[in-house]
Amino acid sequence: MLAKRIIPCLDVDNGRVKKGINFVNLVDVGDPATIAAEYEKQGADELVFLDITATNQERRTMKEVVERVSSQVFMPLTVGGGIKSVEDMQALLRAGADKISLNSAAVATPKLITDGAKKFGNQCIVVAIDVKRNVEKDYYEVYTHGGKTATGIDALGWAQKVVKLGAGELLVTSMDKDGTKSGFDIELYQKLSALVDVPIIASGGAGTSTDFTNVFRESTVDGALAASVFHYGEITIPNLKKILKNQGVNVR
DSSP, X not given: OOOBEEEEEEEEETTEEEEEETTEEEEEEEOHHHHHHHHHHHTOSOEEEEETTTTTTTOOOOHHHHHHHHTTOOSOEEEESSOOSHHXXXXXXXXXXXXXXXXXXXXXXXXXXXXXXXXXXXXXXXXXXXXXXXXXXXXXXXXXXXXXXXXXXXXXXXXXXXXXXXXXXXXXXXXXXXXXOSOOXXXXXXXXXXXXXXXXXXXXXXXXXXXXXXXXXXXXXXXXXXXXXXXXXXXXXXXHHHHHHHTTOOBO
């Protein structure tokens, strides 16, 4: 069985790491390269860098910030935000990214997933899906543009579609859980895991080490991502891995 991955996330806004709750009220956390270096030291398995305002500001991901971050880490680095073409992907891979994350662009131009997978390989293309439960109609809805735009797309069907198009991995964030520290939306990941056969990273809701244990025990996700609990030192990665090992979860 593959070891489960512990993945910190850098939500970057104009060159600074920010964090909010339910995708709003962003607070400055610090310099991305400095924070990345600390996660390298702590033994994180991967790092995700999301330029969270690039799409709304209609600009490309800040390549020079990606270069600074990648110079600090040896772990795999996934980069997303403002990517609109295969050329954009290539530029970020050259800047030090190992994988490319597509979210709003994948919804706007699904062919981009296939084009990226053909050129760089499926393992290089991560489709990020931001979802919110539509209580009225009882389904998980896909949101784009940093969680600001409801699409009316069913997240479970969309996950299946992007895998067929060539996505090698899914990064699925529960917007309802984001920043709340109330635990991962395990039901969402159980449903997704039953439908697709690519690795899934769970995101949104981590508050304690028990939340990580629960998502790994009760679903088949391959990785769990968090931001604020790691940024503020509420959970350290070495300690979390020790606890997971003691709970029988296979970690690196």
